[in-house]
Amino acid sequence: MRTFIQYLFLFLMSSASTLSHAGEWSGFAGLEFRGFNQTAQDSRQDHDTNFSFVFEPEYYHEWDDGDQSIAFVPYVRVDENDNERTHFDIRELTYLKVAEHWELRLGIRKVFWGVTEFQHLVDIINQTDLVENLDTEDKLGQPMLNLALINDWGTVDLFVMPYFRERYFPGTSGRLRSIPETRQDRSQFESAAKEKHIDLAARYSHYIGDWDFGLSHFYGTSRDPRLLLSTDSGGNPFLIPFYDIINQTSADIQTTKGNMLWKFEALHRSGQGTTYNALAGGFEYTFVGIMDSALDLGVLSEYHYDDRDELSTSIFQDDIAIGARLAFNDVQSSEALIGLVWDKDNGGKFFNIEASRRLGDDWLLELQGRFFFNQKRRDPAFTVSRDDYSELFLSYNF
């Protein structure tokens, strides 16, 4: 990994030195506070409040009329209680070349696939930065070569990923972790090449009228590991992340009919235990300008299914999700989102609230709450069932 980054850095710096004028810096710095309602399941998770500081600057420079550019986005979090949550990552360090019929990207970056809201089922290129948030929307930068071929009949994206990023798990004292603890330092791989296995992916995406769709295939190291139970020399149990080599074919489709959005994602995966299928689908309908105001109210519902049933490592194996999104359309861009995920099999429930509002021109205040109800011992969500929390995040954007 280090050598890859060093080479890339040298390459980018040498191209940067040929540039006529300097690029621009932007980014944010923020302070996060979390309060937990209950004491944790494991006495070593010995805190009910937690402060965390994050900093994400972004450098961007383009030349050649914008047809060539570099971007550099480092990320650092310093956490009060969890040593594993204190971490550094390069979210992006990319060279981009744009031509009429293709785009080439070389470096570390993030790619998003999919359309659904409660779970990003088919999104697989990047590893989840799980110490950041349970919602799996924070990702580790993925080193890659990506060639996009742009045609009238759609875009074909080809990916070669020479280095795999292991998932980051919360440390011993961290909240919102598995019990027993998952130890990243004991990771195992199906491939003898371990994290140097070359992963490959291809995606075709296009839109016709009000239908947007993508078909993808991924071959390589599974981003979500199986967790194997083991014991250390002292007889204490812990979980080993095991990374299989998988093949995954997926589709994601959205159709936009007036104020109604229909969304569907499905995948077929082999190589990780039994071959399985999973799907996520639903709708989002927006009531525009409710009660003669500027407010928009969106209601959404999705069904998530995974045919491994109880063996699933996902918390979405037979779940119904409902939510509401409120956009105030005011000067401060105030927004709120609430969601409830209900496990049809065992009755477990997960309640989620997110809200944000700009303060002045440069500050953003975000509120988040995640609450677990009636989680059953066999559900993957059980180990965090005493980790209900509320979070305030204040960031300065520049």
Next chain:
Amino acid sequence: MKTILILPILLTLLLNTAYAETPEEKGLAIANEADKRDTGWTDQVADMSMMLKNKQGDSSTRVMRITTFEVPGDGDKSLITFDSPKDIKGTAFLSHTHSLTPDDQWLYLPALKRVKRISSSNKSGPFVGSEYAYEDLSSQEVEKYKYKWLRDETLNGRDSFVIERFPQYEHSGYTRQIVWLDKEMYQPLQLEFFDRKNSQLKTLQFLDYKQYLDQYWRPGSMQMTNHQTGKSTTLSWTDYKFKNGLSDRDFDKNTLKRAR
């Protein structure tokens, strides 16, 4: 012999039609002429800043870059990229507008690197908290309205046509608009908006027109005042550039995805 008889009849008919042009026909003819005069610019790049003011005088600014691509026979394509407020920097909005069918619209969220197809029915909603609705800023195609010429009038010393126009889009936030169209430029000087209850909602004034490429008139600023809330939004346009050699490719989802 027959042709000689028919010709005067035809002429009378033609003259009569011209003479008896209804206010609706005259309104449409003026709209067509304005559209014709503003055709052929191919593509346009400009910087726009938006100053939002409330009744108390508190203000807030948004800065964005707008590129537009002329599509003959259909609505234009446009890409809006935000520079500020800083928390939405890099957020971009791609729109393929159509005269009569719903627009195709996508939003790019830079934090998630996610492109989202969004509903285009939401044309009456406020654009980034301003006094402008999406429909006020989208491409003005002749087919989007029915017209009625009201009178000729001098506004701020400029001779203008006063035309009433009725949005044909069923989800429009307006029953009607009254436009003061400058007789020399064939560009609007002032626009009054009437809400769904037909009461006066907003007035938009176009200021500091300049001519580009010896043909195309563009305003330097546009001031929207909401009479019902006392709020206002002033748009300032800078660095207009035309015929930059842009193509459809500059307005596709791949380009949206690399907005910065």
